[in-house]
Amino acid sequence: MGEGIPMTNSTDVRQADAAHGREMDPRLFREVMGGFASGIVVVAGMVADEPVGLTCQSFTSLSMDPPLIAFCPALSSVTWRRIRPTGAFCVNVLAAEQRDVSGLFGQRRDDKFEQVPWRRGVSGAPLLDGAAAHIECEIAEIHPGGDHEIVVGRVVALTGDAERMPLLYHRGRYGVLAP
Known part of the structure; x- marks a missing residue:
């Protein structure tokens, strides 16, 4: 097996506690997953x-044949509860210069689309201008996933701009790939 990520002694202890059925430290979970x-x-x-x-x-991405993707919205998401019954959505892959768009759509407010240019895709779902890619989907399946849902989408249309670098998130900060 390959080498694992080095852990501190306190992490090793907390990891062992979780393996023995004790409660996982949520801060540790967030810290490790944020990596x-x-x-x-x-x-x-x-x-x-x-x-x-x-x-x-x-x-x-989940499957090539058939083309499927997956994403996991929180059960507490009011926006996802509104989109879910429509049966269709678009995954807009944000470009490196769209940090403000990420922040805007992370807020609970009604005027998000007044601030960002968009158009309707073939599915009818909104495609944000400037995104690195648009992946239009129909909901194929939804599974429980703790405090989230696991949504499987069947891809019905997609576009991508190979010239746009994607926006990344790592350890609580935005980043971009080096050219």
Whole structure:
């Protein structure tokens, strides 16, 4: 097996405690998981002809055949509860210069789409201008995942701009890939 990430003694002890059925330290969990760099997306949908969206970093490709993606919105997300019954959404992969868009869609406010140019995709879901990619989906499955849901989307259309660098998130900060 490959080498693991070195852990401090206190981490090793807390890790062992979790392995023996004791409660996991949520701060340790957040710290360790924050060490995994991820992209930032805005999941958006149309609800009664009104665009709605939320920032999400738990997004991944899932399958090539059929083309599937997955993302994990919090159960507490009011925006996701509004998008869910529509059956369709667009994953807008944010570009490096869209930090402000990530912050905007991470807030609870009604005027998000008044501040960001967008257009409707073939699915009817909002596609944010300037995004590195747009992945339009129909909801294929939803599974429970603790305090989140695991949403599997069947890809119905997609576009990407290979010239745009993606916005990344790592240890609580935004970043970009080196050229």
